[in-house]
Amino acid sequence: MSRSYLFIPGNTPSMIQNLDVFDSDAIIIDFEDSVTVFEKDSARILINNFLKKYSYNEVEIYVRINSADSPYFGDDVSSLHNLDITGFVLPKASVEGIRELCKLSDKAIIPIIESPLALLRVEDIAKEKNVTALLLGAEDYTKELGIKRTLEATEIFYARSIIAITANAYGLDAIDTPYTNKDNEEGLLIDATNAKNLGFTSKSLIHPNQVEIINQVFAPSLEEITEARRIIKKSEGSSKGAFSLDGKMIDLPIIEKAKKVLEKAKKYNL
Amino acid sequence: MKTSAGSLESSDCLITISDSNKLEITIESVVFDQFGDQIQAVIEETLKEHNITKLFVQCFDKGALDYTIKSRLETAIKRRGENLE
Amino acid sequence: MKQHSRQNIKVINSIDELFTMxxxxxxxxxxxxxxxxxxxxxxxxxxxxxxxENINNINLFPSAIFPSYTSIxxxxxxNQINNITTNYINGPVAEYITMNGLLGKLIMQTHGGRARSIIEGRNIIDIAFIAAxxxxxxxxxxGYLGKSKCGSLGYCIPDSIHAKIKVLVTDxxxxxxxxxxxxxxxNIDYILLVDKIGDTKGIVSGTTEITKNPIGVKIAKNTSVLLNELxxxxxxxxxxxxxxxxxxxVTKDVKDIMIKENIKASFFSGGITKYHVEMLEEGLVERxxxxxxFDLEAIESLNRNANHIAISSSRYANPNNVNQIIKDLDIVILGATEIDYNFNVNVTTDSHQMLIGGSGGHSDTASESKICVIVSPLIKGRIPVIKEVVTTKTTLGKNIDCLVTERGIAINPLRVDLIEKLKDTKLKIYPIKELAQxxxxxxxxxxxxxxxxxxIGEVEDLTYEIIDHIYKK
Structure with missing residues (x-):
């Protein structure tokens, strides 16, 4: 139910020891792209010692390990054994990769959908055990297709849609791809809003200064909260499963959704 | 044989270890006045945990916290072990 | 125009010529x-x-000492210098004094205290050499025109009136x-004409940029939210x-709030940057x-904008000046190298006891303004900003109201009014000892x-009270 998932390089102490000050709902400590092959061991040991010493209640901590077909996968997973983390972010996701990871750990898994093939199999991925959310990795996805990223993001419209729909269908969170221009606040706002309008519940990000905008975009709006309160109030006074409000039909899925909105509003002090 | 781990970035430290017939620790730190003793203690404790009694440890510290100092030393020790194999 | 009654000032062409007279x-x-x-x-x-000339027993009164002032x-x-009285000291001179002291002593005043001392005859100055x-x-x-323009000349105005001999040095x-x-x-006795009074690159420091560091951004956000909630x-x-x-x-975040809520400020004071000028020209602040x-944009604005007003250090901060600006100041945002359990702030020395600054207007504005907020990272390269006792007291804790860090805020317990106002806040507020913990x-x-x-020296407040000593390292 997090709005923001901030990537933090796994071998950079100055960032790691401040992971709770950036107001991101969730942190993804990265063992993959931001850690060179020579420093994978460093990052594992650093994070292991760090998480043994410090624990966090107000922020969810995930670790992006290296992909299941990489030589680092096994050591990454075992270095996190018995540590208080919410789960794994698994890059280059495939059904097989997720099953590998499930053999080693019972923790939550957020697969990154970042290839055309993974996108075609996204429903199978969503159905796998321990999967709690789907994360779109648009940089690798578009690279594989040989197409350019744009601010309008029409090139990922289909990928976003299918991921958001699939996540929604299977009760998972849908996490959007990061917006990579860290200095363009306006662009970030447009990009995040587009994703929200397609059904994403949250967005991943690469720079702490992007947290505030993303949290705003993915928080329920005041109107949504007011509406949800009215729905819940009316449903509590109604013995029927479905009823009408302002002439609109309210049924169970809508009531469930309203409950979620209020839960979020409470969690984020809105 | 010499192995190192860490960096000279702010809040990190660079630890280099090499052969010695005794325990020898040198520390250079931007916060030596305030934390020199503490850094020494973390290094000694970590070596003890790994049952190491003879080693030359050089620590160049840029304000690393204890967990980082311990981690960099452990990484250097691990790399040394891998090289010895 | 009574120009006919005014006299041309004696123009001389070298320092040697001055001392023939x-x-x-x-x-x-x-x-x-x-x-x-x-x-x-x-x-x-x-x-x-x-x-x-081998002159001994010199007492220096520079308003500040910068790294390039190596002749000192x-x-x-x-052994030619006896005492140095200044408001800020940084660089090789500061390091040397830290390690060796002076024949006499180092007296660290505030901007307001310096103005007051000169006007009230406590700092007796024989010659003021005024770069103009x-x-x-x-x-x-x-100061805002000419090839070596620097903007406001605020700090030398008392000198230009009260020194026994006043020499303008100009190019x-x-x-x-x-x-x-x-x-x-x-008020002026001599004009000393030289080739160049300064190097443009060094005059405009060019360091006045808004932080993008996420820790700094978080501190600023906490501060603007705090000010707004108050x-x-x-x-x-x-x-x-x-x-x-x-x-x-913080200024940028405050600006965002002002635009959103259609608020206009009356004045900004002190050191001025392009960001303040922008807000003046956008009609967000009156004066x-x-x-x-601090930068070229500010210098040029002084020439261009009638409501951008150069003021003297006395009008700025002298507590005995009836027109003192900062007594009307609602909010001042200040930094700290250290702050202690009693909210005393140090910006004079660093945690290694080295002289690295001084009050400038720190204590002045903290004393006179309604709210003084200290902004600082909680931890700077493993050194916590909060100490049990600061190395040097630059500004007394009774004048400091809030400390804002990336991990939380401490309110001076003397400010029960602020604590009461913040009792329902979602901001993380801790007693300062807890924040230290x-x-x-x-x-x-x-x-x-x-x-x-x-x-080796003392810290003199704008009240003339000696609030701390400076010790040899």
Whole structure:
């Protein structure tokens, strides 16, 4: 139910020891792209010692390990054994990769959908055990297709849609791809809003200064909260499963959704 | 044989270890006045945990916290072990 | 225009020529201003003469000492300097004094305290050597024109009135009338014409940028939210932020709130940057009271905008000046190298006991403004900003109201009114000792290695009270 998932390089102490000050709902400590092959061991040991010493209640901590077909996968997973983390972010996701990871750990898994093939199999991925959310990795996805990223993001419209729909269908969170221009606040706002309008519940990000905008975009709006309160109030006074409000039909899925909105509003002090 | 781990970035430290017939620790730190003793203690404790009694440890510290100092030393020790194999 | 009654001032062409007319050995109390910052040529030019003439027992009154003011170091090493009275000291001179002290002592005043001392005759200055970027033959001068322009000349105005002998040093002498001069020609005794009074690159530091560091951004956000929750950002409010990168980020965040809620401020004061000018020109603030320009945009605005007003250090911060600006100041944002359990703040020395700064207007604005907020990272390279006792008291804790860090806020327990206002806030507010404990959980408690054996100087508040001593390292 997090709005923001901030990537933090796994071998950079100055960032790691401040992971709770950036107001991101969730942190993804990265063992993959931001850690060179020579420093994978460093990052594992650093994070292991760090998480043994410090624990966090107000922020969810995930670790992006290296992909299941990489030589680092096994050591990454075992270095996190018995540590208080919410789960794994698994890059280059495939059904097989997720099953590998499930053999080693019972923790939550957020697969990154970042290839055309993974996108075609996204429903199978969503159905796998321990999967709690789907994360779109648009940089690798578009690279594989040989197409350019744009601010309008029409090139990922289909990928976003299918991921958001699939996540929604299977009760998972849908996490959007990061917006990579860290200095363009306006662009970030447009990009995040587009994703929200397609059904994403949250967005991943690469720079702490992007947290505030993303949290705003993915928080329920005041109107949504007011509406949800009215729905819940009316449903509590109604013995029927479905009823009408302002002439609109309210049924169970809508009531469930309203409950979620209020839960979020409470969690984020809105 | 010499192995190192860490960096000279702010809040990190660079630890280099090499052969010695005794325990020898040198520390250079931007916060030596305030934390020199503490850094020494973390290094000694970590070596003890790994049952190491003879080693030359050089620590160049840029304000690393204890967990980082311990981690960099452990990484250097691990790399040394891998090289010895 | 009574120009006919005014006299042309005697123009001389070298420092040697000056001292053919007056006796150098009878003029050992000398003052300078620091508006040309690290680009200043005047201080070294004048002090080289004192060095050559082997004048001893010099008492220096520079408003600040920058790294390039190396002639002071030569004079100290030659035992030619007795006391130094200043408001800010940084660089090789500061390091040397930290390690060796002076023959006499180092007296660290505030901007307001310095102005007051000069006006009230406590700092007796024989000659004020005033670098002046734009001077006319009547001795009127401004700082925002000329090839070596620096903006406001605020800090030297008391010197230009109360020193026994006033010498303008300029590289730009004109015949034209100057409207609203900062320095009034009738007070001036000599104009010393030189090739160049400074190096433009060093005059405008170019370091006034808004922070993008996420920790700084978080501190600034916490600060603007705090100010807003305290109801301080409202129509007609006044504000001072200085040029620190975090303080400037606070200014930006406050600006965002002002635009969103359609609020207009009455004035900003102190050191002025392009960001303050922008807000003036966008109609978000009515007036800028400028005692020091930090960048070229501010200098040019002083020439262009009628509501951007250069003020003297006395009008800025002298507590005995009835028109003092900062007594009307609602909010001041200040930095700290250290703050202690009693909210005393140090910006004079660093945690290694090295002299690295000084009050400037820190204690002045903290004392006079309604709310003084200290912004600082909780931990700087493993050193927690909060200590049990600061190395040097620059500003007394009773004048500090809030400390804002990235991990939380501490409110001075003396400010029960603020604590009451914040009782329902979602901001993380802790007693200062608890906030210190949060830092110690990461860093451990640093060993106190401060030496307090040999006194080399003192910190004098704007009240003239000696609030702390400075010790040899």
């Amino acid at each position: 007056i006796d150098i050995s009878e003029n050992r109390n000398i003052s300078f201003h620091h508006h040309l910052r690290n680009g200043d040529y005047v201080l070294n030019y004048v002090l080289d003469k004192y060095k050559r 170091l030569d004079l100290i090493k030659n 970027p734009y001077v006319n033959t009547f001795g009127d001068a401004v 730009n002498l004109v015949d034209e009338k100057i409207i609203n001069p900062e320095i009034i020609g009738k 109801g301080l950002i409202k129509n007609g409010f006044s504000f001072q932020s200085g040029a620190g990168s975090v303080s400037l980020r 800028l009271y400028d005692v020091q320009c 949060i830092a110690y959980n990461f860093t451990n408690i640093p060993k106190d290695t401060i030496k307090r054996d040999i006194i």
